Amino acid sequence: MLAILADERSSGEGEWAVAMRDWQDARIRKVVRRARGAEWRRASALPGITVTGETAVVRVFPPVPLDEVPKDLAKLQVTGTDLEDPEELPAVEGGVPVLWVNPGLTMSTGKTMAQVGHGAHLAWFELSDADRNAWAASDFSLAVRTATLTQWKKLLTSGSPVVQDAGFTEIDPGSFTVVATTGNGS
Known part of the structure; x- marks a missing residue:
């Protein structure tokens, strides 16, 4: 994206x-x-x-x-693509954007991928041209993590971009799915 x-x-x-x-x-x-x-x-x-x-x-x-x-x-589908993290995820490096997934929702892999893509899209528009260029130079390095419930509550009030789903598939309309923190302080 x-x-x-x-x-x-x-x-x-x-x-x-x-x-x-x-x-x-x-x-x-x-x-x-x-x-x-x-x-x-x-x-x-x-x-x-x-x-x-x-x-x-x-x-x-x-x-x-x-x-x-x-x-x-x-005619293509994403069915059958189940992603699991077999190990503890590494700590996120400073300055790297993080896309935080809502821990209270159950979404298929495809739905989660689309929501994370939307979060990256929103993060992109939060950045200055210089920050966008730096992100592109890093090959768009980012991290995806599922927030804890406590983190999620804080993220929703942080002022960071929030993906709100329209409810066409899988989850209720208006559900908040992903919060994007850009790594530049937001």
């Missing part, structure tokens, strides 16, 4: 700029899907950006209205 926000094609007169502006001026919807083999090759042929991490390869596509999602993306 962050790679497409930072991409020059998404701003000014870039080829995706109008779609990005229209998407951000409306209620932001995010969809997370999984593809392998031939499905991945078909999805990779569509306009977008591929980001390679330590353990995953992700493709981000410019936004389109829900009824215009390309056929090769619409």
Whole structure:
């Protein structure tokens, strides 16, 4: 998500700029899907950006209205992707944005991924251009953690960006799902 926000094609007169502006001026919807083999090759042929991490390869596509999602993306699912942390997570380095997940909600992996993506999106807009450039230079380093109930209560009143779900899937409308702390004091 962050790679497409930072991409020059998404701003000014870039080829995706109008779609990005229209998407951000409306209620932001995010969809997370999984593809392998031939499905991945078909999805990779569509306009977008591929980001390679330590353990995953992700493709981000410019936004389109829900009824215009390309056929090769619409049929993909994220079902069966269960992520578990087998070990204690390391401490978060200072200055690294943290996306805090609500401990009181039960969400599927795909739903959680979409909510965290939205949190990263909101964090992006909290930053100055210099901070955005620094974040991009760090390959968008961030941490995702599930807050404790005590942390969650504090985070909701911290002034940090909060993702509020519209309730189209899985959870009740108006649920707060993620709080984004940017690592620059907020």
